[in-house]
Amino acid sequence: MTAETKNAKAATQFGLTLVQKILYGLILVAATIVVVPLSPVFSGPVGTVIFVLYGIFIGVLAWYVSTAWGFSLEVRKSEMVVRDTRGTTVIPLDKVGMLVRGGRNPLFPAIWVVLRGVDVGRALPEKGVNPRTQELLTQFQKRNPGKKLTFVPIPAICLRSVGGFVGELKERIPPLTVDERLGGK
Numbered sequence: 001m002t003a004e005t006k007n008a009k010a011a012t013q014f015g016l017t018l019v020q021k022i023l024y025g026l027i028l029v030a031a032t033i034v035v036v037p038l039s040p041v042f043s044g045p046v047g048t049v050i051f052v053l054y055g056i057f058i059g060v061l062a063w064y065v066s067t068a069w070g071f072s073l074e075v076r077k078s079e080m081v082v083r084d085t086r087g088t089t090v091i092p093l094d095k096v097g098m099l100v101r102g103g104r105n106p107l108f109p110a111i112w113v114v115l116r117g118v119d120v121g122r123a124l125p126e127k128g129v130n131p132r133t134q135e136l137l138t139q140f141q142k143r144n145p146g147k148k149l150t151f152v153p154i155p156a157i158c159l160r161s162v163g164g165f166v167g168e169l170k171e172r173i174p175p176l177t178v179d180e181r182l183g184g185k
Contacts, residue, residue, distance in 0.1 A: 014165045015072040016158060024065045031058055064157060071158040075168055080113070082152060089152055091120055098140050098177040099166060100133050102153060110153040111162065111182060116144050121152040136179055 016024075035054070042051040072083040080091040095118040102112035114137070115121055124137060141149060156162050166182050 011074055011076045012168055013072070013074050014159050014161070014168075015074075016068050016160060020160075021065075021069050024068060028058075028061050028065045031061060067155060068158045071155065073154060073159065073165070075165075075172070082154065089120060091115065091152055092118065093169075093173055095120070096169065096173055096176065097144065097149075098136070098179075099169060099182055100136050100179040101181045102129070102133055102151070104128055109156045111156055111159075111165070112151040112153055114140060114149060114151045116149055117147045118150065119148070121150040124149055124151060132181070133179070136177075140177065 038054070041047055042054075067085070070083075070085045072081075074081045075093075078093055080093060080096070082089040082091065091113060095115045096113055097116045098114040100112045100114060101109055103110035112133075113121075114124075129137070137149075154165075159165050162182060166178055170176050170178060
């Protein structure tokens with residue numbers, strides 16, 4: 001293995017590229033500019049409903065672009081660095097125990113990186129979790145009695161490739177438990 005290969009393997013970026021972020025921003029600008037030519041469609045009672053739905057679409061698109069623009073995920077040799085609008089979170093890879101599909105929104109799922117014995121991330125929720133996710137978390141808690149379990153959410157829409165991210169972590173952390181809904185067994 002050459003020195004370049006070792007350095008390339010030491011840190012891998014999984015966030016969107018700058019070109020992807022710029023393209024998403026241009027799509028948002030184009031969708032906003034289209035409002036003026038579409039103004040005749042927005043007249044009358046049906047037009048008002050269409051206008052409100054279009055406004056919701058623009059809002060969701062703006063949220064996505066702003067979230068993706070501020071998000072970055074880097075997997076290093078011994079840690080994962082997550083940068084988002086809340087700040088920077090450093091996750092030691094030796095504390096990662098499980099990857100599970102989480103989140104309450106089925107349209108915008110998140111990957112929960114479940115950690116054991118470390119004060120990084122959020123406490124596991126008691127309610128409002130998908131039954132399959134809750135079952136996996138309960139099994140993981142039984143295998144790790146007495147350890148504090150936390151999680152760090154990774155928005156799946158902000159990753160270049162969910163399968164690539166999961167595969168990279170499975171390679172770096174051999175005993176990693178992965179939710180089959182993420183493409184791992």
